[in-house]
Amino acid sequence: MDDFFRLMKTDGRARRGEVRTAHGTFQTPVFMPVGTQGTVKAVSPDILETLGAEIILGNTYHLYLRPGMEVIREAGDLHAFMNWPHPILTDSGGFQVFSLSSLREITPEGVRFASHLDGSRHFLTPGKVVQIQETLGSDIMMCLDECVAFPSTRGYVQASMELTTRWASASLEAKHREDLALFGIIQGGMYADLRRRHARELADLPFDGFAIGGLSVGEPKGLMWEMVEATVPELPEDRPRYMMGVGKPEDILEGIARGVDMFDCVMPTRNARNGMLFTSRGPVIIKNARYTRDMTPLDPACDCYTCRNFTRAYLRHLFMCREILSAVLNTIHNLHFYLTLTRNARHAIDEGNFVGYKEKLIEQWKQTGP
């Protein structure tokens, strides 16, 4: 796709860019809230817009099983079904096949598995996965890949990587829609030379962008960054780079510092529902008894709807009562935190001050909390 990505500025290895899709343009670095089953859990599209979300993620595995492609086709596409007129990225479903389903089996042609919902049998090939994502109308599609476990032997990783490369080619061949982008996924386990090799292999293929997969699977943090540092320099400057499923606020800053443009993670939304809230002074566990009579805002430095209107005591009360509003208000806050983090990161890069921005924040979050 022409003009898909525009690199506007660099600040060290950090990059400011812009991605153009059929459903509008978004700015990078970007955080993409996760909308697994056709909804970012607990928030409506109008709230997402208010929060400044520019692109969200949908999960191919979940949507393929429920509501299923017939319903999506009837609706038009995933945008229409969930009433999100802005960009959507979908994963390939491969990760969920391995983490959620049973009876899974890899063959050279694809993956066989039983649904975690009803045990029904399915077989997904790289081509079928592209077809599903084209039905979803995903602005950014992902190739089917094998996400190898940690630790894995070099032999296993290498064979798996070669399979992922073959599947990447098959995915490109299966792609019909010109208006949608397709990303290749770099694997290579925790072997820097394999990461480099795989990045080079996939970079030779006409992908619109590249995802770094198979990270944050239990490896030490230092090893994860080593792998990112091995991968990124092999990727073309003029394509966006997406670090899948990562991560904590500091991980996002560290990823940006290493030249990554796109991030997604369930952490802000999932932790919100579990009562773990991100603040400018570090995380708050809202059920803690110390907040019982705390009539201050969750984060006095935050201007989200939750912090402008409610106290820690009230948020604790809602959480203790298991009220639905607890999940809603906490999700609004945590997403605002992540989206503000990346918005401010973009400003910092624009001003050539990204490292200063990153270090100041990481220092600030280390405080013992409010």
Add this chain to the structure above:
Amino acid sequence: MDDFFRLMKTDGRARRGEVRTAHGTFQTPVFMPVGTQGTVKAVSPDILETLGAEIILGNTYHLYLRPGMEVIREAGDLHAFMNWPHPILTDSGGFQVFSLSSLREITPEGVRFASHLDGSRHFLTPGKVVQIQETLGSDIMMCLDECVAFPSTRGYVQASMELTTRWASASLEAKHREDLALFGIIQGGMYADLRRRHARELADLPFDGFAIGGLSVGEPKGLMWEMVEATVPELPEDRPRYMMGVGKPEDILEGIARGVDMFDCVMPTRNARNGMLFTSRGPVIIKNARYTRDMTPLDPACDCYTCRNFTRAYLRHLFMCREILSAVLNTIHNLHFYLTLTRNARHAIDEGNFVGYKEKLIEQWKQTGP
């Protein structure tokens, strides 16, 4: 309280009025969304305002046990705690003592019970219940009463009614705050003469308004309306009348037709969470398979956020996935239905056409559904 209620117009027995409280004025007939634990389940205060809710209900029993009065005092009052700056009505807690707690025992002085949360023992007197509601800063407080079961013997009902009258007097004596209103609660079981007698007894006391209690407890619908018809004529014209815990949309219209001004019910919010949605063509059970690929709005005649933005197929999908957004969108719709129903009832009374309005709607709802 002077100028608490202003009766502006009658249309048959239906009444158009206005209630003035320290937190603003609301129009009657009114439907009050139920906010049991300091939140109307699944919706934030800004959504309630958008829906046109003018007054909400809080449950004294729940709030007394959790978060407890110390937290409310620290916050200022319930308005401040939950960030609802508009009128609040609270019940006495008596109904929950009988329906939720264990070890409950009535004495001439009050009710003893064990918390349904932690088994802790409590003793509530009429005076203490007023004190709790003054701490909550409830604009409209209710007296502690005994809500008798159905069926009950005439002897039991009569004795209980006399106790409720004594408690009503004790409640008036305990009231200190001039800015808050206090309602007496008419009991009398399913005995029309006892209802009349109790209404006359309480009407002699300087209450700001009167609630009709002990209805919708399992009796036939006809008997319930007989009791309302026995009660209402005994109540002063210049005070509002509140039918507690009622009911279905048609019950609200029938209550208005009999001179009732205020209603509350968990039905719109609870049914929303259970996937039962009120529409202009009758109720919709959203999990029904017939809606799987139904790409029309839930109610094409409705202009709520849910109906303007989502399809039945999507609402069904969210419900089947047990997504939090399901509860949110369904609650928005059902509350909009109830609040529009009473708003339009007010217009109909203003125009002297309430009976026509009522009959047309009830006929329309009898359709087999969309």
